[in-house]
Amino acid sequence: MSIFSRTRDIMAANLTELLDRAEDPSRMIRMVILEMEETLVEVRASAARSIADAKEMRRAMVRLEGITDSWTEKAELALSKGREDLAKAALIERQKASDMAKGLEAEVAVIDNTLKAYEADIAKLQGKLREARSRQNAISTRIESAVTRAKAREMLNGSRTEDAFSRFELLERRADFAEGRAEALGMTGPKSLEEEIADLRAEEQVDKELEALKARLANKGE
Template sequence: MGIFSRTRDIIAANMTDMLDRAEDPAKMIRMIILEMEETLVEVRASAARTIADQKEMRRQMGKLAQVQDNWTEKAELALSKGREDLAKAALVEKRKATDLSEQLAAEVGVLEDALRASEGDIAKLQTKLREARSRQNAISARLESANNRVRMREMYAGQKTEDAFSRFEVLERRVDWAEGRADAMSLGAPPKSLEEEIAELRSSDAVDAELEALKARQQARES
């Protein structure tokens, strides 16, 4: 299969069917884009070789034109000297150079047609490649956004979050149990005796007296 035929096959391929049969559509898209890129490189390289061949052929045609002129001059010289046989032989050599030049011109024309065809193929393939890359980027962005939304929804509405909040209830129940145990330990404690209550009053009076003394000293310093 020629390089240009393969290019047209890629452009005309039913990518939807290929993706339906692919186990990993994203991987298949990457493979298609890679093949398109490789084909584009090959087509351009082939076009470059064709252009180089054309230039070489045109150089050869230029040289053959000089050869034809030389044989024409030789034929005229021979004829002027009465050597018709030599003039005829010179014209035969000129015809050989002319035939070769015409053959090269025909080949240059064939290569020119091939270049025009490849130029069209390259333009179509570049368009498809840009479209494929653009759609790949858009799909990748959408996929990333969808995955982010899924993770966010799992965080606030997923089973893991529900399980975590149910554990909060268990933990709160344990705290209630610990606090209840602490409160229960003070239940049934014996009441304070009369001496203990009077001692607390005395302690409170001593603190109040010391506070008043501190205030008096501070006022004396300020005055």
């Protein structure tokens, strides 16, 4: 469905009000831009046809001017030969050509005024189109920003983030346990009675082996 019915509707349109009433501003601005572009193409095509018509009429005016001059010469020739009747007929034809030239001149003047109006309309349409495209960029930026903020909030408040932090906490607890176990293995507490007696026995055995070694060395020395 067309948003605008005429070129003047586009130029008189309040884009802000139009977008405020729209349920989907992004879609509305795309439709507005599309229709403005199509209208601009149509206006330029009409202007091109008018320019072509004006050029054709000017060429016809030049031809009629030559025809008028020709009938003037013929009238003068007929009059010089005493043929007043032919001179009069030639002047009538000259008048017809002159009237046609004046008619074309009036039409060209109308076309020139129309072209001025087209030129003004094209300039205004281009201005409106620039405004619409600027609004489209602003709307796109706002939508993109809103989507980004929504994703960020979803990430901060969503279950995926909570699950990730839960995993972090579990890994931290495992790391704490591993570190505690390593520290525990390196600890040395007070020896039990059995451990102390075993140490004494081991020490006694070492002393005996030391005395035996000393005796062997003494015997070798003798």
